[in-house]
Amino acid sequence: MTSNSNASSSLSSGTNTKLFDGVVVFTQLINSGSFTAAAEATGHSTSYISKEINKLEARLGVRLINRTTRSLGLTPEGKLYYEQCVQLVQDGEQALGLMHQHDMVPRGTLRISCPVALSNDYLQPILSRFMAKYPQVELLLDLNDRKVDVIQDGFDAVIRATHQLEESSLICRKIMSGKAYTVASHDYVQQYGEPQHPEELKHHRCLCYSNLKQPTRWQYLDKEGQTFMADVNPSMMCNNSDMELAMALDGHGICRLPAFTMQSALDDGKLAILFSDYPQADVDVYVVYPSRKHLSPKVRAFIDMLVDCSSVHSLP
Structure with missing residues (x-):
C-alpha cells in the first residue's frame, strides 16, 4: 500500500502531470523543419x-532549439531530448492503436536502411510487393553502405550483410545466407x-x-x-562494393x-574465383530493429514480408 500511495501522490504533483506537455509539438516541429510547417501539420498557429x-x-531549464530567421537546429541537449521524445510519441501512438483494433492497419512512414548491393536484386521486389499491399505506408529509404545507428538515426529497420554481427541490444533476425568469394579479373591473374x-x-x-572493422585483415x-586471418596489401580502400x-x-x-554483389560478373565468367579449394565463408543477411516489446503494425508487416520472401529466395 505504501508504494501505491507514493506513486499516486507523485503522479498528482504539479511537476509530473506536465511531464509530457509540449513533447508532441516539439517532435512535430523538428520533423517538419520549421514553425510554419509544424503549424500546418498540427492545425495550430505558429x-x-x-x-x-x-x-x-522553461520547464526543462535548457535550450532545445537554436532559432534563426531562416532555419532552426537542435542544441546538443535538444538532440538528446528529441531522440527520447520520438520513442515516447511512437509508443503513445502504438498504445492508442492497440486500444483501437480497427486502426491496426500498417500506416505512416517506414524508415529503412539497406546496402546498395542488396537494394536492386533483393530488396526492390519485396518493397514493390509491400507498397502494393500497404498503400498507407510511406517508405523512406536510405540506400547506403555506411554503418548506421538504428536508434539515433531514427530507422525502423536496417538490413545488413556481415560475417558476424557486433554485440548489441537490438533485435537481429537472420533472413538469408550467401557465400563470400575472393576474386580477380583474368587480366589481373595473367599479369x-x-x-x-x-x-x-x-x-x-x-x-x-573500408566499412569493415579490420578492412585489411580478411x-x-x-x-x-x-x-584464420590473412593480412592484405591495399591498393585501394573504398566504402562501396559496386566501385570495388x-x-x-x-x-x-x-x-x-x-x-550477391557480383553474381552477373561470375555468371558471365568475367572473374576468376581464387582459393576455390578452400571452404567459402558464409555472409549472413540480417534485419536489425530496435528492441521493443510491441512492434508497430508497419514494422511488423515489413519484417514478416522480409522473412516470407526470403524463405523462397536463396543467395548464391
Missing part, C-alpha cells in the same frame, strides 16, 4: 507552436599471377572495403574448417565480396 516550445524549454594461399595476398594488389577457413567490383573487373586488384 505563435502557438512557439509558445509551447518556450514553455517546454600478376594467381595466389595459391590467402597468406600470399600480402604480395598482391588488393581492393578493400577472414578465411582452412581445409579443416578452422578460421568495377575496379576488380578493370584488372586493378583482388577483392573479396559476397556473391
Whole structure:
C-alpha cells in the first residue's frame, strides 16, 4: 500500500502531470523543419507552436532549439531530448492503436536502411510487393553502405550483410545466407599471377572495403574448417562494393565480396574465383530493429514480408 500511495501522490504533483506537455509539438516541429510547417501539420498557429516550445524549454531549464530567421537546429541537449521524445510519441501512438483494433492497419512512414548491393536484386521486389499491399505506408529509404545507428538515426529497420554481427541490444533476425568469394579479373591473374594461399595476398594488389572493422585483415577457413586471418596489401580502400567490383573487373586488384554483389560478373565468367579449394565463408543477411516489446503494425508487416520472401529466395 505504501508504494501505491507514493506513486499516486507523485503522479498528482504539479511537476509530473506536465511531464509530457509540449513533447508532441516539439517532435512535430523538428520533423517538419520549421514553425510554419509544424503549424500546418498540427492545425495550430505558429505563435502557438512557439509558445509551447518556450514553455517546454522553461520547464526543462535548457535550450532545445537554436532559432534563426531562416532555419532552426537542435542544441546538443535538444538532440538528446528529441531522440527520447520520438520513442515516447511512437509508443503513445502504438498504445492508442492497440486500444483501437480497427486502426491496426500498417500506416505512416517506414524508415529503412539497406546496402546498395542488396537494394536492386533483393530488396526492390519485396518493397514493390509491400507498397502494393500497404498503400498507407510511406517508405523512406536510405540506400547506403555506411554503418548506421538504428536508434539515433531514427530507422525502423536496417538490413545488413556481415560475417558476424557486433554485440548489441537490438533485435537481429537472420533472413538469408550467401557465400563470400575472393576474386580477380583474368587480366589481373595473367599479369600478376594467381595466389595459391590467402597468406600470399600480402604480395598482391588488393581492393578493400573500408566499412569493415579490420578492412585489411580478411577472414578465411582452412581445409579443416578452422578460421584464420590473412593480412592484405591495399591498393585501394573504398566504402562501396559496386566501385570495388568495377575496379576488380578493370584488372586493378583482388577483392573479396559476397556473391550477391557480383553474381552477373561470375555468371558471365568475367572473374576468376581464387582459393576455390578452400571452404567459402558464409555472409549472413540480417534485419536489425530496435528492441521493443510491441512492434508497430508497419514494422511488423515489413519484417514478416522480409522473412516470407526470403524463405523462397536463396543467395548464391
